Amino acid sequence: MLDKNMLTEIEGLLAEGEWNDDNSAFIKQGEYNGKQMWLICNAEGEKIAATDNRDFAFIVARQNDMEPHSVH
Numbered sequence: 001m002l003d004k005n006m007l008t009e010i011e012g013l014l015a016e017g018e019w020n021d022d023n024s025a026f027i028k029q030g031e032y033n034g035k036q037m038w039l040i041c042n043a044e045g046e047k048i049a050a051t052d053n054r055d056f057a058f059i060v061a062r063q064n065d066m067e068p069h070s071v072h
Contacts, residue, residue: 025061027054028071042066 025048026041032050038057040049051057061068 023065023067025064025066025068026071027057027061027068029054040068041071 022043024043026043026045028039028041029036030039030050031037032039035052037050037052038054039047040051040057040061041047049057049060051060058068
């Protein structure tokens with residue numbers, strides 16, 4: 001996993017009180033080190049990992065007992 005402080009900010013990832021589930025992971029495309037990556041965020045909106053493959057982002061979430069949700 002990548003250092004969450006190194007990832008770019010995601011504005012408005014969660015509406016207040018929405019998707020507040022400890023087992024949810026949110027998958028969103030964003031920029032990391034000048035590359036378009038798939039960011040994996042927890043229910044609080046904290047960035048916890050990044051990958052260059054969307055399918056792999058969903059796999060990583062499931063392997064960590066999280067339910068992935070696509071965020072646009």
